[in-house]
Amino acid sequence: MQIPISIRILGDSGPFSPTGRSISYLIELNDYKLLIDAGAPVFYLLSFPEICSIDAVLITHLHEDHKRWLSDLLLFRKYVTPTKPKIKLLSSESIHNEIKQNLIPSLEKTLSADSKKIIRLNYDDFVDCIYLGPRAKYKVICENNNYQIIDENEKPVSIDKAKIFKLPFTENIDILVYDERDKVWVNPEAYYSFSDERYYYNNRTFDIPEINTKIEIINAPIWHGISAVGAVLTVDDTKIFFSGDTVFDLNLWKELAVVNNDNAILKNSEIKNKFVISDDINKYIEKMWSMERYKEAIMYYNNTDFIIHDSAAINSIVHTDFKELYCLEKSKTLLTHSPDNYVSYIPLTYKDKKYIIQNKKIFENSNNKNYELNADIYVKYQLRYFVGYKNSNGLFAVIENDNGLLELKKRTEINQSSKDVEYYNLFEDIDGAYYPADSELNNIYIKMKNKIYKSVEKENGEILLILQQNHRE
Numbered sequence: 471m472q473i474p475i476s477i478r479i480l481g482d483s484g485p486f487s488p489t490g491r492s493i494s495y496l497i498e499l500n501d502y503k504l505l506i507d508a509g510a511p512v513f514y515l516l517s518f519p520e521i522c523s524i525d526a527v528l529i530t531h532l533h534e535d536h537k538r539w540l541s542d543l544l545l546f547r548k549y550v551t552p553t554k555p556k557i558k559l560l561s562s563e564s565i566h567n568e569i570k571q572n573l574i575p576s577l578e579k580t581l582s583a584d585s586k587k588i589i590r591l592n593y594d595d596f597v598d599c600i601y602l603g604p605r606a607k608y609k610v611i612c613e614n615n616n617y618q619i620i621d622e623n624e625k626p627v628s629i630d631k632a633k634i635f636k637l638p639f640t641e642n643i644d645i646l647v648y649d650e651r652d653k654v655w656v657n658p659e660a661y662y663s664f665s666d667e668r669y670y671y672n673n674r675t676f677d678i679p680e681i682n683t684k685i686e687i688i689n690a691p692i693w694h695g696i697s698a699v700g701a702v703l704t705v706d707d708t709k710i711f712f713s714g715d716t717v718f719d720l721n722l723w724k725e726l727a728v729v730n731n732d733n734a735i736l737k738n739s740e741i742k743n744k745f746v747i748s749d750d751i752n753k754y755i756e757k758m759w760s761m762e763r764y765k766e767a768i769m770y771y772n773n774t775d776f777i778i779h780d781s782a783a784i785n786s787i788v789h790t791d792f793k794e795l796y797c798l799e800k801s802k803t804l805l806t807h808s809p810d811n812y813v814s815y816i817p818l819t820y821k822d823k824k825y826i827i828q829n830k831k832i833f834e835n836s837n838n839k840n841y842e843l844n845a846d847i848y849v850k851y852q853l854r855y856f857v858g859y860k861n862s863n864g865l866f867a868v869i870e871n872d873n874g875l876l877e878l879k880k881r882t883e884i885n886q887s888s889k890d891v892e893y894y895n896l897f898e899d900i901d902g903a904y905y906p907a908d909s910e911l912n913n914i915y916i917k918m919k920n921k922i923y924k925s926v927e928k929e930n931g932e933i934l935l936i937l938q939q940n941h942r943e
């Protein structure tokens with residue numbers, strides 16, 4: 471029998487949500503615990519033994535909502551459970567470098583046992599870095615303020631093959647590379663997918679043979695501005711794709727891969743013969759994505775069994791607008807990272823939810839029972855969570871508002887002559903159990919000793935508690 475894949479949602483909120491949950495998923499495979507991103511306050515959400523037994527953390531990118539609690543986890547492991555193996559940190563080479571730069575100031579020094587001396591520590595004392603993804607063919611080195619690009623054989627690369635861009639006000643270096651086959655100047659990190667051997671080699675995965683699991687990182691569908699990767703978890707023959715924030719927009723992607731920037735000014739300009747150029751690299755990029763990257767990006771959506779995808783309101787720029795996601799299959803998709811008020815036809819994750827994937831089917835697991843995700847709509851509303859089922863007498867409808875967002879409306883607010891309106895009855899989801907919602911969403915449900923009661927105020931002000939049945943049973 472296949473190992474059940476357990477996905478616990480520690481945090482699923484949008485980047486600026488006051489819930490402070492941000493993004494973290496705890497993946498459990500038998501006893502193996504992998505945290506994908508560390509944006510959620512893990513110390514508050516996990517039990518002490520659970521925190522102690524995290525084996526590995528995969529970081530998709532360095533936005534704080536995805537990595538805010540990482541240094542605390544590393545400090546905890548070193549000082550609270552020093553006999554445990556170091557946490558394995560999984561990411562791409564460039565993201566590892568960014569994490570290291572970012573964390574060193576908080577990790578590198580401490581005091582001696584008598585507090586009289588400052589002790590220096592190494593970053594590697596805290597973490598076991600596992601490099602995933604490929605190595606880049608070109609590397610920038612800097613000696614005595616002179617930049618050079620070297621290839622995989624450490625040979626200098628000539629100016630007709632690659633150039634360095636450095637804006638005066640930033641420390642960041644970008645490189646522009648000439649692609650011999652496509653005959654265009656490109657930013658290689660954007661242009662090539664990790665599997666493209668024109669620029670990348672030695673694509674590394676992380677294998678855990680005892681649970682028949684492989685973890686790989688991918689870049690093709692991940693489009694986020696800063697360095698970012700997605701992850702594909704393969705357990706037995708089940709593949710789950712986690713987006714590390716992306717702009718999933720098929721029309722945009724196609725444009726990135728086919729449209730040449732004819733205004734790129736390298737070819738006829740005097741900087742043709744320069745190597746280090748102090749200017750904005752974007753003026754010189756002739757094409758953003760290779761056709762291979764575009765095809766591979768789509769392939770991950772088609773060839774993975776399940777997709778855990780970020781989702782945003784509209785015009786979100788660095789996340790995926792919800793409308794783009796409706797082409798995904800409902801039965802294999804979970805939407806996460808969504809705003810606090812949100813309506814979706816595809817299952818939305820919510821804080822503390824746990825999902826089990828087994829034999830290529832996904833279930834929500836609550837109170838040790840597996841439930842199918844069979845609601846017609848999923849609603850986040852004022853920090854409450856509802857599901858809706860189609861019903862011609864339903865108390866609610868979903869309309870698209872002027873901003874193009876789906877919005878929940880009371881039946882009484884709908885023009886009764888409009889024919890194509892679908893109605894729903896809503897249920898409030900309380901810890902995975904469903905209780906009917908009234909037309910004003912005013913019902914108050916109270917949990918006591920694992921039972922749910924509806925609180926009803928009588929005319930004399932007395933409060934009556936009525937025991938409720940879970941409608942999900």
Ligand SMILES: [Zn+2]
Pocket residue numbers: 531533536694714715
């Ligand atoms: Zn991000």
Ligand SMILES: [Zn+2]
Pocket residue numbers: 485493533535536715807
């Ligand atoms: Zn994010």
